[in-house]
Amino acid sequence: MRILAIEFSSPQRSVAVVTVAASGALKGEAEAVESGGIASKPLAMVDEALRLAGLEREQIEYLAVGIGPGSYTGIRTSIALAQGWQLARSVKLLGISSSEAIAAEAHAQGVTGEVGVVIDAQRGEFYLAVYEIGPSSWREAQPLRLASVAEIRAHCKEGAQPIGPEVTTIFPQGRLVFPRAAVLGRLATGRTDFIAGESLEPIYLRQTTFVKAAPGSSLLETKATRKQR
Numbered sequence: 001m002r003i004l005a006i007e008f009s010s011p012q013r014s015v016a017v018v019t020v021a022a023s024g025a026l027k028g029e030a031e032a033v034e035s036g037g038i039a040s041k042p043l044a045m046v047d048e049a050l051r052l053a054g055l056e057r058e059q060i061e062y063l064a065v066g067i068g069p070g071s072y073t074g075i076r077t078s079i080a081l082a083q084g085w086q087l088a089r090s091v092k093l094l095g096i097s098s099s100e101a102i103a104a105e106a107h108a109q110g111v112t113g114e115v116g117v118v119i120d121a122q123r124g125e126f127y128l129a130v131y132e133i134g135p136s137s138w139r140e141a142q143p144l145r146l147a148s149v150a151e152i153r154a155h156c157k158e159g160a161q162p163i164g165p166e167v168t169t170i171f172p173q174g175r176l177v178f179p180r181a182a183v184l185g186r187l188a189t190g191r192t193d194f195i196a197g198e199s200l201e202p203i204y205l206r207q208t209t210f211v212k213a214a215p216g217s218s219l220l221e222t223k224a225t226r227k228q229r
Contacts, residue, residue: 002055003062004046004085005185006078009070009098010119010165011035012178015045017053017060018185026189028053031182042081049181063091064188066098066179068203069119069127069144070165075202083197092194096187097203099144101179103131104187106163107138111175114141116155118164118171121146126170127205128152130160146205 001020007013016031030052032045050057065082068075075098086093099117106115112133119127128151130142149170156162156173167174 001062001189002060003064003185003188004049004060005064005066005181005188006042006046006081007066007098007101007179007181007184008042008074008078009066009068010074010178011071012165013042013045013074014178014181015042015049016181016185017049017055018182018189019053020189024190026186029182029185031180033180042077046081058089060085060089060091062094062188064094064096064184065200066101066181066184067095067200068098069121069205070098070179072202072204079200079202082200086197093197093200094188094191094193095195095200096184096191097144098179099127099129100140101184101187102164102177103129103133103138103140104183105180106131106175106177107133108183109177111161111163111177114160116152116160116162117144118152118162118167118174120166120170121205124148126152128155130155144203144205 003018005016012035014031014033019028021027030049032048063082065078082093102117115131117129121127125146127144128147129144132139132141162171162174163177165178168176
């Protein structure tokens with residue numbers, strides 16, 4: 001099994017190729033990582049990961065995409081890339097929570113105990129998911145939700161360690177942990193909940209509110225209608 005994993009939800013973006021034997025054992029792993037700003041050349045990162053793995057694009061059998069929450073632009077970029085790839089190659093596609101990838105990476109780093117995965121949701125709010133991490137495994141204790149700074153601080157007082165890609169900007173006692181494409185690829189191993197590219201959506205817990213313009217109406221007309229409501 002050859003998996004291409006794409007994780008663009010945080011300031012540290014990565015693409016990885018994970019190769020797994022029929023027995024489920026990990027055979028190889030190659031990862032390209034980029035930090036800072038917005039990913040300008042995602043296909044170049046894909047090509048670099050493939051080069052490191054010694055594989056060609058047509059040898060990839062599965063795609064695993066980090067669907068957030070996190071950078072909306074980054075997640076949309078990775079989803080668009082995966083959708084185009086599936087159309088061209090008919091590969092199997094998986095969407096995996098980036099908060100799950102953060103918890104898995106923390107476990108790989110030797111973190112134990114209760115952790116709160118904290119991801120900036122803008123507007124003074126944060127995405128929060130609580131995990132229990134043991135020496136050999138980890139599990140979700142509380143599902144992902146929107147939370148205030150006060151709520152997260154309350155969790156910290158109860159003993160939970162805040163972790164995440166930008167957590168120390170608000171919670172200095174937190175631990176920086178980025179979702180990694182290599183971890184995403186490992187999480188995809190053994191999964192069978194494949195999805196069609198057109199059904200792949202980012203994790204976005206806020207209810208979206210917008211006015212869809214009627215056929216033939218202009219942008220100015222739509223704005224005027226909004227003001228009247």
